[in-house]
Amino acid sequence: MDFALTPEDEDFRAEARAWLGAHLVGEYARAAGQGRPGSEHEATGVRRRWERELxxxxxxxxxxxxxxxxxxxxSATLIQQVVWAEEYARAGAPGRVGHIGENLLAPTLLAYGTEEQRRRFLPAIARGEELWCQGYSEPGAGSDLAAVRTSAVRDEGGSGDYRITGQKIWTSLAQDADWCFVLARTEEGARGHRGLSFLLVPMDQPGRIEVRPIRQMSGTSEFNEVFFDGAAARAEHRVGAEGDGWRVATGLLALERGVSTLVQQIGFAAELDEVLRSALRTGAARRDPVLRDQLVRAWAELRTMRWNALTTLGGGEDPGAPSVAKLLWGGWHQRLGELAMRVRGAEAALGPDDWSPEHPYELDAWQRLFLFTRADTIYGGSDEIQRTILAQRVLGLPREART
Incomplete structure (x- = not known):
């Protein structure tokens, strides 16, 4: 695919840049950079208002x-979507609270949903009015979604609606979401990929849905546990046929690593720039040739990831592309967190100067980055799972024997 910008694309960039410059003011400007991975708990009220502004x-x-x-x-071409993502990231705009609805659920409904489902849910997402969270991982079923145990049974009242019972974990933004898309087992006794369904569940069900924040070693609580105790989901809010949830759920994971991957990389570039500036300011890059080599390598690898993402966007369906992308950025970002600590040296182990008993576990941005990136090679499908997908689905290697 040719990613050269046309005059229309340049006009689109100018419009996007001008709009962001005019609207990213006041409380929105003060929330700049907040709400990124690892700090999704920050300024949620302001970011929700910003979502409606967008x-x-x-x-x-x-x-x-x-x-x-x-x-x-x-309306926008694929290139214009990339342009908007670049301008948004470069403007330092707040982290999007509507990311899951816009970039995960919406493409899934466009690919697998009914027209009635699209007309019910997409306009509310487009207006920034309804927020979504993702109900996939469970205790014992993280990267291995085929082990899902949350169940959904038909209501005995004859409506055909579902009652959901079970637990989801590591659910981003569940405390603020209006809806959750849930992968649940609708066929009793089914195992593995069989008997799963993809259900759209309203979160406002007191007594039937409980959200509990998970406090992490970084001191933040942007992830949650979600408990379903007979929570209701309407039959017309099932995406795809009953029992076809695995196809829909894995299709969503493939869609997840599209234009949003480029947005993520622009954020990575900003973090790398900060690390580089710190290394130059402190003289660490001059004193340590090994560190200097690692910084150059990080810069080159980030450029490689960008071109890989652009090529993937224009290259049609590739069953291995999502796994390759995850392997590339997960390891790279984890190494960046380590580099940030290495550049700072012993100072990286110190807490802030304004420590107090009321705030005993405050960390600065680089310390949070280091701790959060420990999970980069685990969440969203661990490295081991991604390599298994590539081995079996791309290279055609035999499955590992199970005892």
């Missing part, structure tokens, strides 16, 4: 175009 101008859901129609969003 939606009102049509900046959510770029490219949800015919044959499905538009839902309050702007």
């Amino acid at each position: 939606g009102g101008a049509g900046w959510i859901g770029l490219g949800w175009d015919p044959p499905h129609g538009t839902y309050g969003n702007r």
Whole structure:
């Protein structure tokens, strides 16, 4: 695919840059950079208002175009979606609280949902009014989603609706979400990939849904446990056929690493720039040739990831592309966290100067980065799972024998 910008694309970039410059002011400017991975708990109220600001101008859901129609969003080519992502990241705008709805659920509904489901949910996402969370991982079923045990049974009242019972874990933004898409087992006794369904569940069900924050070693609580005790999901809110949830769920994971991967990389580039500036300011890069080599390597690897992502966007379906992308950025970001600590030296182990008993576990941005990146090679599908996918689905190697 040719990623050269046309005059129309340059006009689109200028419009995006001008809009961000005019609207990223006041409380939105003060929330700049907040809400990124590892700090998704920050400024959620402001970021939710910012979501509606974006939606009102049509900046959510770029490219949800015919044959499905538009839902309050702007039409945009794939290149223009990349342009918007780049400008958004470079402006230092707040982390998106609507990311899961826009970049995970919406493409899934466009690919697998009914027109009634699209018209019910996509306009609310495009307006920034309804937030979503993802109900996939469970205790004992993290990277291995085929081990899901949360169950959904048909209501005995004859409505055909579902009652969901079980537990999900590591659920980002569950404390703020209006809806959750849940992978649940709808066929009793089924195992593995069989008997799973993809259900859209309203979170406002007191007594039936409980959200408990998970306090991490970084001191933050952006992830949650979610407990379902007979929570209701309407039959018409099942995406795909009953028992076809595995196909829908894995299709969503493939869609997850599209344009949003480029947004992520721009954030990575900003973090790397800060580490580089610190290394130059403190003289660490001059004193330590090994560190200097690692910084150059990090810069080169990030450029490689960008070109890989751009090539993947224009290359059609590739069953291995999502796994390759995850392996590349997970390890790279983890190494960046280690580099940030190495550049700072012994100072990296110190707490802030304004420590107090009321705030005994405050960390600075680089310490949080280091601790959060410990999980980069685990969440979203561990490195071991990604390599297994590549071995079996791309290289055609035999499955490992199970005893």
